[in-house]
Amino acid sequence: MTGVLSNYTWMEHLAWKQPFKSIFIAWRVIIVLACLPIWTFIFFVPSARPRPSWTFKRTIIIHLVRSLGDLLTKTGLGLGRDATRDVEDQGSLKEGVEMVWVPGVTRNLIGKTLAAYADANGVYPAEKIPGYWYGGQPNEMNGSGYVGYHMHGGGLITLSAYPEDAVSSGLRAHCSKTVRSTFLIDYRLSTSAPLPHRNPFPAALLDALAGYRYLVEEARIPPEQILLSGDSAGGNLAVALMRHLIQLNSPTLRKPGALFLASPSVDMSDSHTSRPDPGNSAKVNRDADIVNEAILNSFFRYMRTSYAGPSPNRDELLKSEPFVSPASLYLKKTKGLFKGFPRTFIVAGGSEYFRDEVRTLRDRIKADTEINKNSDSEEWVTYMEPPHAIHDFVSFGFHSPEREAVLKRLGDWL
Numbered sequence: 097m098t099g100v101l102s103n104y105t106w107m108e109h110l111a112w113k114q115p116f117k118s119i120f121i122a123w124r125v126i127i128v129l130a131c132l133p134i135w136t137f138i139f140f141v142p143s144a145r146p147r148p149s150w151t152f153k154r155t156i157i158i159h160l161v162r163s164l165g166d167l168l169t170k171t172g173l174g175l176g177r178d179a180t181r182d183v184e185d186q187g188s189l190k191e192g193v194e195m196v197w198v199p200g201v202t203r204n205l206i207g208k209t210l211a212a213y214a215d216a217n218g219v220y221p222a223e224k225i226p227g228y229w230y231g232g233q234p235n236e237m238n239g240s241g242y243v244g245y246h247m248h249g250g251g252l253i254t255l256s257a258y259p260e261d262a263v264s265s266g267l268r269a270h271c272s273k274t275v276r277s278t279f280l281i282d283y284r285l286s287t288s289a290p291l292p293h294r295n296p297f298p299a300a301l302l303d304a305l306a307g308y309r310y311l312v313e314e315a316r317i318p319p320e321q322i323l324l325s326g327d328s329a330g331g332n333l334a335v336a337l338m339r340h341l342i343q344l345n346s347p348t349l350r351k352p353g354a355l356f357l358a359s360p361s362v363d364m365s366d367s368h369t370s371r372p373d374p375g376n377s378a379k380v381n382r383d384a385d386i387v388n389e390a391i392l393n394s395f396f397r398y399m400r401t402s403y404a405g406p407s408p409n410r411d412e413l414l415k416s417e418p419f420v421s422p423a424s425l426y427l428k429k430t431k432g433l434f435k436g437f438p439r440t441f442i443v444a445g446g447s448e449y450f451r452d453e454v455r456t457l458r459d460r461i462k463a464d465t466e467i468n469k470n471s472d473s474e475e476w477v478t479y480m481e482p483p484h485a486i487h488d489f490v491s492f493g494f495h496s497p498e499r500e501a502v503l504k505r506l507g508d509w510l
Contacts, residue, residue: 109290112172115212128163133494135159146384147484148448157494158486163387166394167192174254175287182243190259194229198281198310200300203307207344209419210298217296223283225303230260231268231277233315242323242354242510244268244278245311247337249328249488250285251361252300257282262491263327263358270503275323279315281307283333296405297413297420304337312349320353323510328488329399331360335457336419342436354438356506358490363453364400365415367425369493377451385486387449401446423456434464442479443502445485478509 139155144147146155147441167173173200189195195285200221206214214220246264248255255261264278283303284295308324311317326334332356341351369378369392382388387396403420404410415426418433427433440461444454462477481490482498489495490502 108170110153111170112290117171121167121389122171124164124167131159131163132156139417149484154494157492158386159231162388162391165388165391168254169394169398172291175285175291192231193258195258196227196229196310197224198227198306199224200308205305205344205346205349206302207340209343209390210340212300212303213298213407213413213417213419216407216409217298219296219302219405221300221302222299222306225284225306226257226282227307228280228282229261229277230257230264230280233279234276234317237276237321239318239321241274241276242321243311243315243317244275244323244325245308246278246280247283247304247324247326247330247333248280248331252286252329252332252403253396253399260281261327262493263325264386266357266490266499266503267323267325267506271498271507271510273508279307279311283307286405286422288397288398288402292393293402293406298336298455299405300333300403301336301419302430305340308337308341309349319350322352323354323356324352325356325358326360326429327358327491329361331357332362332364332420332422335360335362335422338437339419339422340434351436352432352436354510357440357442357454357457358502359444359448359450360442360454360457360490361421361450362421362423362457363405363425363450364421365424365426367415367421368423368450368453368456371425371452378449381447381449381451384447384484385445385449387487390503392449398427423453423460425456430460430463432464434461437461437465439476439478439509440465441480441506443480443490444487445487445498446481446483448487449483452488471494475509478505480505 110116135156139145139152168175200223238320244264244267248257248261264280267275268278269336281303283300286296287294324334324338338351338355399508400414403437404413407413415421415424418427422433442454442458444451458479465476480502485495485498490499
């Protein structure tokens with residue numbers, strides 16, 4: 097094991113600058129366009145598709161993502177957003193959306209562990225963070241239903257809380273009897289060279305904590321009526337936030353009532369993907385997921401470098417810090433990491449490259465869960481794994497019927 101981080105070369109950064117950026121993007125698009133007729137011919141026959149159950153449309157979309165997904169970090173497309181940037185004013189927001197400024201967290205809520213990492217990486221609480229209500233801010237909860245507090249995906253380096261992502265909108269559409277509205281925080285995104293090294297761990301987590309404090313203390317949402325959720329890297333934040341709230345043990349900032357994780361990215365090391373086991377999901381699903389070697393070596397490499405920050409112990413942070421990699425197999429002590437977790441619903445795709453780390457997280461939460469004598473452990477920690485679903489399939493509208501089946505069951509579970 098030589099480490100999960102490696103430095104970029106100056107050659108790899110050429111495509112971030114013009115005219116090389118435009119040339120590189122055009123070249124890649126031309127290659128993909130040339131491949132489309134070939135894919136159409138090959139995948140017209142279901143047995144030739146990576147998963148015969150996939151529709152022709154799903155197969156083509158997944159191949160497009162696999163072929164172009166690494167452009168984000170090879171050219172800098174969509175990277176570098178600052179969470180404290182000016183946002184659209186109220187008049188230009190879509191109907192049904194309300195933006196609020198959330199004050200940053202105070203030092204007393206950070207705790208010793210996160211404070212130590214913040215000091216090492218030069219991270220400070222944000223002055224204010226934009227947050228977005230979807231479906232309206234509830235006036236009174238009346239003891240029933242949930243407000244969804246969702247952490248969007250994007251590898252902690254891209255995407256945003258506005259416009260609303262497909263997981264949050266799916267919660268309101270398919271779980272409308274129980275999820276009354278959703279709130280998303282535009283947490284700070286991490287960047288690294290050739291951009292300035294900004295917002296490493298725990299910046300995003302501090303913003304997520306600020307959003308939760310806002311919900312409980314300002315919006316007056318009872319903690320037990322908050323559904324904390326996250327997809328992909330947002331799932332990583334959701335797990336970290338839950339662990340921190342339990343450790344904080346504040347009488348006023350109690351843990352949420354339920355947790356929903358969709359394909360959470362919970363191992364930023366290579367502890368699962370490097371295993372020699374022939375059944376390793378990184379091996380058996382390498383040709384059947386939106387994540388492939390090119391995306392792994394660009395997008396996830398940039399994500400790890402950016403999120404780890406300049407700390408001299410950054411490699412160890414990714415391998416052995418439960419707030420960053422709670423499912424890492426390098427962790428020496430796992431018992432008790434998830435003690436006190438509420439009812440938890442986890443979903444992963446059976447065709448995910450990172451499926452195994454989600455299974456590890458599931459097993460660790462189950463092992464630590466304190467089950468009431470009259471409760472069923474399978475009900476307390478519910479797990480779904482549609483066999484032919486890809487990474488973060490709940491966020492893709494084309495991934496039907498698996499997406500709808502998961503959200504419907506989640507609604508029943510709530």
